[in-house]
Amino acid sequence: MGLKDLLEKLKLEPYVIALFGMVVLASVLPVRGDAAHGLSIVVKLAIALLFFLHGAKLSRESVVAGVTHWRLHLLILAFTFVMFPVLGLAISKIGVLPPTLAAGILFLCCLPSTVQSSIAFTSIARGNVAAAVVAASASNLFGIFITPVLVGVLMHTQGGAAGGWHSVRDIVVQLLLPFIAGQLARPLVSAWITKHKGLIGYVDRGSILLVVYSAFSEAVVGGIWHKISPPQLLILLAVCGVLLAVVLAATTFGARALGFSPEDEKAITFCGSKKSLATGVPMAGILFPGPTAGIIVLPLMIFHQIQLMACSVIAQHYAKKAQQAEA
Structure with missing residues (x-):
């Protein structure tokens, strides 16, 4: 059995392995002094490029097309930005984790949903892909505003290390402005981005690896x-x-209780239960300057891997049920 087959069997993505590889590399060869200062500048430029590409890739047409399904989108946003933070606050009060890791859990609970994997899993499960595209994209767009506000409010009440309201300004400058620039440039660059999807993917993931190593x-x-x-x-x-299991159960049974179709249920389950590493790592670097950021993103990296493994199994289960129903 080759390495690729083993990773497939374990539901481990090579990218996730690379993420933890950055942790190992930073543990053995951390960057220091002037090199660290130079790397911080490169990281800021990489983050700006990352969110420029996010803006350029997001189709305004898909947003307009799906915005009418407001009940589904509101439910997903409620899971993402209400239920998750409440659970994170409860975990931080239980005291099973040291303050820094508890702060990391609370931070990940304030983040928006993923985009690519939410859509991919919804597609595999034969769910409402159009709704997943809109919901995941809207979650990330709103998250640029909502996440720093939630972090500021919740972590202030917990005595956390979030940087205060000036961090919102930093989020706007480093994340929102490049995102808007990408949207404005979309008519000019969308064809090139579509043609070079593989290269863009490497830039996307390479930026995150760089940020993780720096943090x-x-x-x-x-x-x-x-x-x-x-x-x-x-x-x-x-x-x-446990956090992921609770949210997966809530999204699945909540969608059924509210009378959503099976296709919508799948979109709600996958979009409402996941948290974005691509948004979370750059935000952590802005909201938690210094060595705190590395500890803060550790729960997010672990949660990210667990959510990929669990949702992969669930998506395959949904797909088999759909095939059996068609037979």
Whole structure:
């Protein structure tokens, strides 16, 4: 059995392996001093490019086409920006995790949904793909505004390290403005982006890998592995698993209870239960400057892997049921 077959069997994406590889690299060879300062500038430029591409890729036509399905979109936004933060706040109050990891859980609960994987899983499950496109895109667009506000309010009440309301300004400058620029440039660059999807994907993922390496380098220099023990990591893994299980159950049965069609239920389940690594890692670097960012994104990276594994299994289950119904 080859490495690719093993990863397929374990539902592990090579990209996710690369993410944790950046953690290992930063642990062994963290960037320091002038090199760290230079890398921080490169990271800011990479983040700006990342969100420019997000803006350029988002079709305004798809947003207009799906906006009429307002009940579905409101429900997904409620799961993403209401239920998740409430659960995150509850977890932080239980005290099973140290403050920094609890803050990381609360931060991931404030993030928007994923785009690519939400749409992909909805498609595999034979769900309402058009609704998933609109819902996931809207979640990310609103998240640029909502996430820093939620982080500022919830982590202020918890005595967290979020940077305050000036962080909203930084989000606007580093994320929203490039996103808007991408939208404005879409008529000029959309054909090129469509033609070079593979290259754009590498730029997308390469930017995130760079941000993770930079954040964890600062965390390692700040002594992250002296602050977090192996038992705490195991507890974090369990907390992320339970959190995802609760939200998956809530999205699935909530959609059924409210009378949505099976196709809409799949879109709600996949869009309402996931959190975006592509948005979360850059935001953490802005909202939590210094070594804190590396610890803050650790729960997000673990949750991201668990959600990919779980949703892959669920999507295949939905697809088999759909095939059996057609037979």
